[in-house]
Amino acid sequence: MVAQHSGVSPQTVSNALNSPDLLAPETLERVRRSIEKLDYRPHQAARSLRTKSSRLIGFEIQLTAFGVFGPVMANFLHALSESANEAGYGILLFAAPAGGEEETDRYAELLRERSVDAFILTNTYRGDRRPGLLRKRGIPFVAFGRWSARDMEDWVDVDGAHGTAAAVDHLAGLGHRKIAFLGWPRGSGVGDDRERGWREAMLRHQLSVRGLRVSATDDVDAARKAVEGLFPAGVTAVVAASDALALGCYRALRDSSRMPGRDVAVVGFDDSAAARLHSPDLSSVRQPLREAGRSCVQLLLARINEPLREPEQILLRPELIVRKSAASVIANRPARPGI
Amino acid sequence: MVAQHSGVSPQTVSNALNSPDLLAPETLERVRRSIEKLDYRPHQAARSLRTKSSRLIGFEIQLTAFGVFGPVMANFLHALSESANEAGYGILLFAAPAGGEEETDRYAELLRERSVDAFILTNTYRGDRRPGLLRKRGIPFVAFGRWSARDMEDWVDVDGAHGTAAAVDHLAGLGHRKIAFLGWPRGSGVGDDRERGWREAMLRHQLSVRGLRVSATDDVDAARKAVEGLFPAGVTAVVAASDALALGCYRALRDSSRMPGRDVAVVGFDDSAAARLHSPDLSSVRQPLREAGRSCVQLLLARINEPLREPEQILLRPELIVRKSAASVIANRPARPGI
Numbered sequence A, B: 001m002v003a004q005h006s007g008v009s010p011q012t013v014s015n016a017l018n019s020p021d022l023l024a025p026e027t028l029e030r031v032r033r034s035i036e037k038l039d040y041r042p043h044q045a046a047r048s049l050r051t052k053s054s055r056l057i058g059f060e061i062q063l064t065a066f067g068v069f070g071p072v073m074a075n076f077l078h079a080l081s082e083s084a085n086e087a088g089y090g091i092l093l094f095a096a097p098a099g100g101e102e103e104t105d106r107y108a109e110l111l112r113e114r115s116v117d118a119f120i121l122t123n124t125y126r127g128d129r130r131p132g133l134l135r136k137r138g139i140p141f142v143a144f145g146r147w148s149a150r151d152m153e154d155w156v157d158v159d160g161a162h163g164t165a166a167a168v169d170h171l172a173g174l175g176h177r178k179i180a181f182l183g184w185p186r187g188s189g190v191g192d193d194r195e196r197g198w199r200e201a202m203l204r205h206q207l208s209v210r211g212l213r214v215s216a217t218d219d220v221d222a223a224r225k226a227v228e229g230l231f232p233a234g235v236t237a238v239v240a241a242s243d244a245l246a247l248g249c250y251r252a253l254r255d256s257s258r259m260p261g262r263d264v265a266v267v268g269f270d271d272s273a274a275a276r277l278h279s280p281d282l283s284s285v286r287q288p289l290r291e292a293g294r295s296c297v298q299l300l301l302a303r304i305n306e307p308l309r310e311p312e313q314i315l316l317r318p319e320l321i322v323r324k325s326a327a328s329v330i331a332n333r334p335a336r337p338g339i
Helices: A002-006 A010-018 A025-038 A044-051 A066-086 A100-114 A130-137 A160-173 A189-204 A220-227 A243-255 A273-277 A289-305 B002-006 B010-018 B025-038 B044-051 B066-086 B100-114 B130-137 B160-173 B189-204 B220-227 B243-255 B273-277 B289-305
Strands: A056-060 A090-094 A118-122 A141-144 A155-158 A179-183 A213-215 A237-240 A265-269 A283-286 A313-316 A319-321 B056-060 B090-094 B118-122 B141-144 B155-158 B179-183 B213-215 B237-240 B265-269 B283-286 B313-316 B319-321
Touching (some): A002 A010, A010 A025, A056 A066, A056 A100, A066 B066, A066 B090, A090 A100, A100 A130, A118 A130, A155 A289, A160 A237, A160 A265, A160 A283, A160 A319, A179 A220, A213 A220, A220 A243, A237 A243, A243 A265, A243 A273, A243 B273, A273 B273, A289 A313, B002 B010, B002 B025, B010 B025, B066 B090, B066 B289, B090 B100, B100 B130, B118 B130, B130 B141, B141 B289, B155 B289, B160 B179, B160 B189, B160 B237, B160 B265, B160 B283, B179 B220, B179 B243, B213 B220, B220 B243, B237 B243, B243 B265, B243 B273, B289 B313
Parallel strands (some): A056 A090, A056 A118, A118 A141, A155 A313, A179 A213, A237 A265, B155 B313, B179 B237, B265 B283
Antiparallel strands (some): B283 B319
16 A cells, blocks of 8 residues: 555565665655554564564563562563654563472473563573673663673663762761661672662761671561661661561660660662551662663664664662661761760 | 385474374374384474465553553563463563554564564553454453453453451451442442442442542552541541552551551552552552463463363452451451441
């Protein structure tokens, strides 16, 4: 229909869509006007067979991730879908058995049967088989999370260290000196990064970190036990690696008749729904997840369009949201700062 | 390759895949063995052009929904993907401007360009244009949520009234008589259903509901204000339409030096992550969202395979999770029940 309308051959219309450089500008313009007038959209299945592109981006939904990621995942997924859709791509959501060969088999199946053009990977880890498979097949991918990524890869991540450092800066400004860090057991990229931000900021403020680092699994009760010794030792503020850990801190404070926000300042991480539901409201570090979703699609499209471009990495800054749990000047502030 | 291997024509192979009834059983068996031996999988784009089926199920991700649905959506989406994948279908995630013509245009575009086979709709509402469009085009869909569905449609929902009734049964069993309901403003299908469960259970236990129904928007602070008058009036238990409302109740209790779980029992709804992070742990009604995801796919596949079948509806029962906020026998239990 488009060919007839613009008085060219069907091959010329196909070239206009897929290799516009091959046409004379005036011919291209004529075909474009006809396409617009007829509201012609090539059917994706027909285009897939011709161009071997499905315009699908694969995204594996994982249940294991939801401890950390769950409550806020919706924002990420919505931004991802919106950005992909704007560029004419769809997000193909799929489940796979996490880890091991069965997982990579699933990726291979999607490449074979659906010609998925590219993937966005979350929760990559050391020993993850997925990046290797995709590299071998020359399939573009972007990792959200940089801990298993190589320098030669595209990734998007949130600067966790910046978030915990911002918390320390804020607390030091309120007069706190003994600022503890409540993290997860060492060994996770995300957790170690958040600890590093605290440690470096403490040094910058010339504050000692000795005895101020405690850890627990991401569980309220484990966190409660991990921090209870800190308060008799004079700790007046706690920066936690997650909101769940921070709320364990609330419990320990209440158990010892201390009041979060008044007697001891508490800052969490992730700004989950739970943070705002607590009393006092929990201060927390908010990750820019909509921006992260958009950035993942942006890097992926750049890679699809230019497979040999330099790898690009985007590190986004999180934002400290100050609420009542860390809003007031320290109660037992020493007469002279630093003492 | 398959045709050569099994000594039949390519058309016969195509029939074996798409219209197996046309073949003699022994021929079908021969082709099947070859397919298995060669590990042949038809490419989806080729199959789409032939059968006009993309084996894609569309799912619109909405941000508006996340107040209620967000924290637990991950479970629903994972179950949806897993069930669809097992049946050879993919979930196409997409964003659309909520409501109005732009939204239905997006659905029409996905039908035109991607030949999406079917849709799962969430957050349907009275006046929703999507079901009408899909009915007109003869596109199978299943609604998760029954409030705008017609009797002639397939839907899956969770029996909210059963959940709040279970909460009343439990509280009445502990000796509570003045059990209030803290709901949203009237007019939402979901909210009114949860209220109905409370009301009917109260009547069943021969308890008065007079003055025991209060409402607030889904916000901790609005909820706190809505309930503060209840406790001086002798209310000893509150059933809330959401966890956020229930946690507003915690605030009101603390403000008046009452202790949730000891002085007044509180039950929420949704069993969000926040429920377990609070002290005392919040009792809450848990929706079976994995089962809901699986049921949506099950109904959709049945409809795709048999377009003229009777409409089917699946109403799932939620489960009351009893935690410390509603675990103990009422403190000021009257000497004789009913007084």
